[in-house]
Amino acid sequence: MSYAPFLGVLGGMGPLASAQFMLRLTLLTPAERDQDHLPALLWSDPRVPDRTAARLSGGEDPLPWLLRGIRGLEAAGCGAIAIPCNTAHGWYEGMAEATRLPILHIVDAAAEELARQGIPGGCIGVMGTAGTLAMRLYQQRLEHRGYQCIVPEEAEMQALVSPGIALVKSNRVAESFPLLAEAARNLKNRGAAAVVLGCTEIPLGIQAGPAATAIGLPLVDTIDALALAALRWAGR
């Protein structure tokens, strides 16, 4: 019985996005049979306090909940941690300081996916929660790599992006498509060469409609980008 390390997945934020991460991780793995796939442990705790509320309106701090999950993944023998929630990366430093395990950073994974799609720099649209955008998680890390980031305007956040994300979290996935697609199209019209779907609920909503024809520019699915980063970590 070999004891190769598991991939630890700190999830539940939201639970549909982390289930989708497990699905995409499996489908993106070259495999002929069960035993070719990656051992992985998904800690799905949807009770982690809302990350955007914590950052923007004094809501409960999610860090103790995030650390509890990391402790559980460490104890089970994981070798690295992936977190399929962009906003939770606002607590990346606090998590990284608390564990010896490498934590794959979702923004770096998105940047690698932009490069893989042939977009080495230039103007990039970024959609995300109000918390992710306010913390400038993408702006800082992508501008460091030579991209300029544009984000939805405040009115678009309130009318399109935030309600779209909330619809996915309440299992009303199909209804979120027109809102999220309109926000992506607006970024294209303002000059974006690609749009990073920088909240793991957004690709779920975008996939519920004819995204490719409705939007017509490259989209970076941060669920897939993180799954591909995990496969690189595992040497697959």
Next chain:
Amino acid sequence: MSYAPFLGVLGGMGPLASAQFMLRLTLLTPAERDQDHLPALLWSDPRVPDRTAARLSGGEDPLPWLLRGIRGLEAAGCGAIAIPCNTAHGWYEGMAEATRLPILHIVDAAAEELARQGIPGGCIGVMGTAGTLAMRLYQQRLEHRGYQCIVPEEAEMQALVSPGIALVKSNRVAESFPLLAEAARNLKNRGAAAVVLGCTEIPLGIQAGPAATAIGLPLVDTIDALALAALRWAGR
């Protein structure tokens, strides 16, 4: 910080089926926001030795691997265990004796789903791995509840069901549909009032095509049935 028990999911058999289980568990939960969903821990270890090979051709015993997963789920604070793999239930007694946690039985979940679909007894088709059918997991438990079970013939297993399952396990999901649909139709023609998809790879393949029109009788998806049983355990 509340410490309500997690649902433990002993998965990876196969990994696509257990990811789909997490997805369906989420979508079947009445929820308005992340925090309404069930905390769950998925132990996805695809290296568990092949269950059918162990039962039919002297392959490595999967029980030590299954017990390792159960130990991990216990240590993390789970309150019950669901196993989205039908064939693994051939080791149900060995697992149940080794833990104080309740293990939801997938055949009981399927029987509850048959009843919910308005089929209280009569002739039922059961599709599954060669191991599941040889162990008579469904036949014994369903006949106890007043159903008669019919299963694919040996030639159908070799030409349709076993290759269909293997295609799903190698990520060739769409190709499995015609094989699995033909096997289900044959059971209908032999008098089945419904077909239980008694291997968690089979619903994945059946959903890849127009199952309802192509087959035309009630199907019991054992992934959904087990997810509903888990929600009942959690009082949702």
